[in-house]
Amino acid sequence: MKKIIILTTLFYPSLLLASELVYTPINPSFGGSPLNASMLLNKAQSQNKHKAHTVEKTYAERLQESLERSYINKIVRELTDLAFGEDPTDNVFGQDSTFISGDYEIKMITSNSDSITVQITNLINGEITTIEVPRFTP
Template identity: 25%
Template sequence: MTNQKTFTRILLTAIANAGLIGGAYASPLVYEPINPTFGGNPANGPVLMDQATAQNKHQDPSLASLTSSQSTLDQFNSQLQQAILSRVASSVTSSIVGTDGSLKPGTINTGNFSINIAQIANGNLQVTTTDKSSGASTTFVVSGGQ
């Protein structure tokens, strides 16, 4: 048994020494970020965004209910209404804004709305829009109007 113990010791010592003699060579680890937000290559941005978009299973409930509950005709009518209201707002704006860009105090009435522009303290103007059918109104102040 002593020969076997001696042989085992010699074998283990040789294996341990072989590991020490050969040594392991490695270069230092260097962290290189992938995400361009944290200093990575800017070319990675679109790829990361595409991956994130593909993995995103969340749907905004407010957007989903708008598009799924409206027919194509309803969506078209809604867009048409917004376009017409935008033109009406542009024409009202041109009648309440002077050539120098300042608001002119006064009242403008359209079919459904009344817009009142009043001079208040410190040269500010208060714009109040009232819905004639419901009586609801909204007000905001514009500074620097003369």
């Protein structure tokens, strides 16, 4: 009996201090504080040992890409000018045109008075994308 009383007096105070376990999430995706997001992302990135495979491009490849970007930008600028009522005689695309750039063929159909049709054909797989741009006349 003496042992039971001693054990009870030893464990009884610890039972009074016990409380229920409360889970507080850390990850903001699961209800945690949004302030933890950058910390968790930094930890994940520091543990990531994978490096993306990069291929160094030659000067000729970079020059070709730059020329193609300039070429496409010029087409878009001219198309926008034509669609928004600029004088078609000043525009490069006053008539239907076809361009080939890399693996793509671009057909500009400007003869329709209501819209401008751009047809982009992938020369490798034959996939065709058609974009119609309405004309806005002042």
